[in-house]
Amino acid sequence: MGNEASTLRLLHNLAELEQELERDQVSKSNQPLKVQHGWDSKDCSNNMTVLDDGLKVRRNRSLQPRTDAVRGKRGYGQGIHIWKIHWPQSMRGSNAVIGVATYQAPLTCIGYSSFIGSNDQSMGWDIVRNVLLFNDCVIRKYPDDVPNEFVAPDVITVILNMDSGTLGFKSDGNNYGVALKGLRLLGKKLYPAISATYDNCEVGIEYIRSTDAAPAPDLPSPSRPTERTTARDQGRPPAKPCPPAQPLKFKKQCGKNIELSNDSIQAERSNFMSESDKAVVLTSRSLQPNEKFEICVKRTLGQWPEGLAIGVVALEAGFEIPRSLPGQAADIAWVWKGTDVLHDRKTERKLDFNLNSAKIGDTFGVSRKEDGALHFFYNGRDMGMAATNIPQKIHGIVDVYGSTIHVELVEQIREEASEPTGAAFTGMSREERAFEKMKQTIDLLKKKDERTIRPTILMVHEHLYMLYVKHKDRSLRQLMGDKLVQLNAAFHITEYIKFLRDCGIENARIFTCYELLRNVCWNYSDASLKFARSIGQTELLGILSAELAKYQNRYMSEEGKRDIVMSAFGILHNCSKVTENRGVYYRLGVINIVVPYTKPGNDETVAMTALMTLSYLVTIDQQHLIQAEPSAIANILKKLDEALRNAETHQSDGFHAYEIVESLINLSKSAQNRVTTIQKGGIPLFVKMMKVGNPQEQELALNAVWELINGGDGTLSAVSRTEGLLDAVKALKSSKVETVRQAAERISLRLDTQTQMFSQRFDPTPKPKCTYKDICDKFVATLNIHKTYFDAKYHRCYCNHCHNDRGDKLYYTRGNPPKDYGIPIGWYRYALCLPPKAKAMNVLDKWHRAFHGTKKDVVTKILEVGELLIPGDVALGGDKISEREGHFKDDYKPEGFDTKKIFVSPSIRYAGHGAYAMPHKFEVSGKTYVARVALQVCIRPGSYDVGDQTIGETKPIDPKFDNQEIEWSTKERGSTILYGLLVKLEEQAS
Structure with a gap:
């Protein structure tokens, strides 16, 4: 459950607060006008130093290629504003851009680029290349009608007309005319900005004047035509920003075996066990210059020797999707396959990574630069120029071939749903920028300074609350919540809430901050189970429970108390979905506090949320x-x-x-x-x-x-x-x-x-006897397991027919504290004899249930040992246990992931996935089956950690268990007891 209903009211309160803050800043300032409008030392790249009270900025020397930017102290939303930029020609280097930017525009990037104008939050004039830039597009050459050898002078005047929405430049008495129009469409204040690449260059700013009183006409062109003079009359194209590009998706016309999902940003190959091809998919639109088409590998299968291919294609009339790349598209496509970049059946270049070795989590991309050069990327690394003279209109293309069975577009994160969207801010670069703003906001919370409450509100609103509201995609919201966990945000937000309570939430400004932070917790606990779990490790649930106990009989009559109660229930409801949090709820006595809110006479929404919260907490x-x-x-x-x-x-x-x-x-x-x-x-x-x-x-x-x-x-x-x-x-x-x-x-x-x-x-x-057991018996006979391991009176068939006849539930609860597990529907269970310690420790009543998928060849070895082992252990007979091929290992794993554990799951769907319960072909009575095996285990409560899925799946795996809590892992030997061998046979179509 999220909360976006209060957005308008919060926006209204925060708008008033921002205006008040700005008025305070102006009234307290007795600085000269030029200093007030100078460069902002707190709003620049960390590789820049602001000098002379903001009148000059220096880009410091950098050991690696990078581009740095700075914004002015003041942003302008109306009126005409004029300032001069002092930038000596000897200090410009390869890229030097003068322009304007919103507050959201990033201020640094790796590599040399025309950075101001490389995204939809900034625009400007590159005075080295003499081009206008917006949204990573070259709008046109500028100034118009000047010779190719034109060099912009050292002092350039910038004229920003926010009433007409235009930007222009002039110098030395030469008016270069309107550069860009449509600036008001951004709907935001614009700040003076420059980006630089030259080491130790110094760029000055000199604010001249403004006319804020009334709207003014557009900046005149050099010959000062009237408004009715057309661009054709002046002999040049009209000045306009680059048209917005739609977010990249996969095209619905694709290979026969491709299934698209998640709004066409994921592509998965069906029939992957039997077919390796017919899985080519294109981008939904052509790529813009410098735009990167990038995909992430989500699932792989070791059965096939070759893997994916990626590239670009110049579509022609009558184009047909090839069976595999390059195929019949060889002469119009440039494709990275294996280590080769192929075009027209020839190798253009060899790359130093083999795509057949792609692993889960790897990213691969391709981009056509403005000069027509093609570059490929591996995990963000530019592999260098791979080909030249690439046509302008190209589509991205990927072959989800062989060992790669599922890929996902690296998604675009847009700052404003209503703004133009371009190609520059896709993938990790944008995510990292948003993450940096989140980090700065959490760092501000750590200070707990009453004097900074107002700027704290603005930061929390812009970089936490609105970040959630703007992005509707649930996977992106989950990513944001997961990032907050990395920042230990739940703890710092809770500490700040305690600080605000000490300050006195009766104060309107303090209460606004208090309410805003609670809404942040409400929203992100809905988006991310990890964030909801992290809240359970703070004092926040105790604070909320105490509030509910306090306002039980008063919230409907006292002003403002309903919102407090509602946000408390919103957070409690979201956090109750996390099984690890339920112990905290029982300790706090939450059930007894919540029950009265479900009774008649309560607010309808409050009562409903209270009842839904209880539904997760009460036992049978x-x-x-x-x-x-x-x-x-x-x-x-x-x-x-x-x-x-x-x-x-x-x-x-x-x-x-x-x-x-x-x-x-x-x-x-x-x-x-x-x-x-x-x-x-x-x-x-x-x-x-x-x-x-x-x-x-x-x-x-x-x-x-x-x-x-x-x-x-x-x-x-x-x-x-x-x-x-x-x-x-x-x-x-x-x-x-x-x-x-x-x-x-x-x-x-x-x-x-x-x-x-x-x-x-x-x-x-009478119904015919179930035959599933007979087939499973024949398969189990091939495993050569001695019959003394089994306890036949507890064997059970979970095929759909038998499950239906018994009227079983889909999920049951076991253990202390109780936890859910899924019935292994579609499997047959061969009950195993329990060891004496199972009875001595009352395991069947007190321990939780889980599943462990495995290979058929190791079942006997596991039974001989009597328990699941950890990689590195030595099994009976001297065999050393190791991580399976294709799984995480010490030399390939996410940061902080421990592979030396036993891994189980409360969901047979997860444990029975092909990555764990490896599929095997089994032929009997003229039919072919795909066979899988798994073990049903009891696992000691408190011995294991709960974690995220690790098979690269983005869709929900099991409706009962969130993907973020579906994998359990333990390092504790003896914490698992085997009590069932599970077998699943699926007949293959002939």
Whole structure:
């Protein structure tokens, strides 16, 4: 649950605050005008030094190629402003840009470039190359009608007309005319700015004057034409910024085996076990000069010897997607394949990295420079010029071939959804800049200085709160939340909240900051499970719980208290989804504090959020605490209906349809809630979600129906008569997503049984015996496991038919404290004999359940040892355990990742993934199956860490477990006990 409803009110409060701050700065200033408008020592690259009270800036010597920039102290939103730039010709180097920039424009980059104008937050004139720049596009040559040998003089006058939205330059009595128009479209103040590359150069600024009183006409051109004089009359093209470019995506017309997802920024090869090709995909538009087309490898498979290929292609009429690259596109494509850059079936150049060795997390890119040169990139490193004379209109192209089965575009992060978007700020460079602003904001919080509360508010609002609001993509929001965890932001925000409480939140300014920080926690705890977990390690949950206890009977009558209660519940609800936080909730007595808020007479939204929070906290023996009033269930269903009506986001007031249904499933622990949900129209809404939702939403809706019809309280009959349910389930039985198909098949089996019972076609003939066990027995026989390892009376088939006949739930809770785990649907379990310590330590009651995927060849060795081992251990017979090929190792792993652990998961979907439960071909009775094996284990509570998935998956893996808590790892030997061998066989189509 996020909170964007208060955005307008916060914007209003903060706008007033910013105006007040600016008025204070002006009134207190008795400095000369030139100094007030000089360079800002606090707003420049760390490689620049501001001199002479801001009248001059020096770019210091740098040991590596880089470009540095500086902004002026004042930004201008209206009026005409004139200043001079003093920049000697001998101090300009290869790139020297004079222009303007918003407050969001970055101030440094690696390498030499015309940096001001390289993004959609700045624009200017490169006085070395004599070109105008905006959004990483060369607008045109400037000044117009000057000889090629023209050199800009040492002193240049800048004229910024914010009333007409134009920028112009002049010098030595020469008026160079309007350079750029449309500046008001940015909707932001613009600051004087320059970017430089020359070591020890010094650039002066001299503010001349302004006319703020009234709008003024456009800056005249050299011959001073009237407004009606056209550009054609003057013999030159009109001055205008580069048209905005749409964000790069993958083109929907792609190879037969490609499946696009996540708004067409991810491309995954289907049929990857049987086919290595037919997976070529293009960018949705052509690339701009200097724009980098970059992809990240998300999943690989060691089965194929060759890997991906990437490059550019000059599309022609009648172009057909090749089966693989370069293929029939050889003469119009430039492709990096293996170590070769290929064009027209010839090797243009050899590169020092082999694409066949691409690993998960690697990034590969390609860019056409302004001079027509083609450059490839590996993990951000420029591999040098690979080809020349590349046509201007080219598309990016990638072949998701062989060992590479899933790639993702390195996404663009735009500062303003309404602003022009270009190619320059894509990928990590923009993310790193946003991260730096976040870091500066957290560093400011650390100071806890009452004198800086107002600037703190502005920083928090701009670089934390609005960063979330502007970016709607959930994966980007999660990335931001994860970055905050790296900064230990939850702790510093909590400490600052405590500081504000000590200062007295009765003060309006302090309360604005207090409310803003709580909203930041509310939003990012919704986006990132890691951030929600980190909040549980601070005192914030205790502060919020104490507030709820304090305002229980007062929040609806006292002004401002409802917002405090609502934000407290928003954070508590998000953090309750983290299983590690629940111990904190029990310790704080949160359940007893929250229950009164669910009763009649409370604010409708507060009561609903309180009930949804409780749904994560109560155990099956506490179900009476979540037994809700019919009106409360009706309110939740109403919110679900509103969310599903929002076709773009499936959200309503910050509640996502997914989490609403998840809460309804949790609430179905209560028999009365199950009945009420059906009576209040829940099933038709689940049917709607099956029709309009994405695959994850469809599966969750099916799971909700399953929970309602398997409560043993007569709900199946009522559910089966719901109009449209049978048709929706039937349609999803043909879904391309396996987990959706399986969920629909379960429901279908259950509903078919009910339909037959009430029809004349009912056949009392006993159902045929399940044959899945027989096939699995034949496979297990090939593993040569001695029968004494098994305890046959606890063998169990989890195929859809047997699971349906038993009416099992999809997830169960075990251990102390209780934790969920998924039933291994689709698998057959061969129960293992438990060792004596299992009974002595009461393992089956006290320990948690998990799964460990493995290879069939090592099952016997694991059983001989009697427990899971850590890489580096020596197994029985002298075999040394090592990390599997393709998995993280000491020489290839994320920073801080420990490979010397045992890895398990509460989700069989994750543990059963091909990266862990390696697929094997198995032939029997003339049929071919894909076989996988896994081990079901008990694991000691408190012995393991909870972490993020490590298979490069971006889509939800299991609807019950967030991807950020789906992998458990332990270094504690003896903390796992084996109690089941799981086998899964999937028949391959002939």
